[in-house]
Amino acid sequence: MREKRPIIALDFPNAEAVKQFLKLFPAEEKLFVKIGMELYYSSGPDIIRLVKNLGHSVFLDLKLHDIPNTVKSAMAALAELGVDMTNVHAAGGVEMMKAAREGLGFGPKLLAVTQLTSTSEEQMRADQNIQTSLVESVTHYAQQTAIAGLDGVVCSAQEVKGIKSLLGEDFLCLTPGIRPIGSSKGDQKRVVTPDEARSIGSDYMVIGRPITQADDPLRAYYAVYTAWNAL
């Protein structure tokens, strides 16, 4: 169930910058964009309405993690905004994830973050007191996500094959850290190309700066689109 459109991470400081960026695209080009904490907390729900009114699809990346009742109500509010995809932390537990699903309903896709890719195995052991390997922890959280009835997980490209072989091809994997050949890595450490992400089996890929900071973002987007959809 691979989504053809690369998801563009709109990591801009405010709505004005988003508007300027979206104006670069022809009006009939319907994009899939990711809105994260920075933009959502600075611009509020209006940023979702603005992007949805232009006909684009929205992945709202807020990574909710709270008691089940609070997450359920928050998700109901996000469903009202018309988000197409959003997420929670799997560490919140199966009960919390089920509550998230109840609040959001079954229209939008709901994913879980397993271990953040910024967490090393040493940090996980020391900070979270989880004494397994990082891969085992990621796998465990992915299983809990499936038990809770969510659609899939956010994971690094390296983890896609293992997760799919355990939970099935229909369990969705969204991967960030994508870099076209020749583009700067920025602060990303382990990167894959759009082509690799596709052959690994990712269903969605998130890519930001190689498009948003490009001299010609439109051209960069189409190049990524083509590589992601190559046979």
Ligand code: C5P
């Ligand atoms: O600009 P870049 O392509 O690195 O943007 C990737 C986006 O995906 C950013 O919004 C970043 O926060 C997000 N992300 C990530 N790695 C993760 C989870 C989210 O890069 N493991």
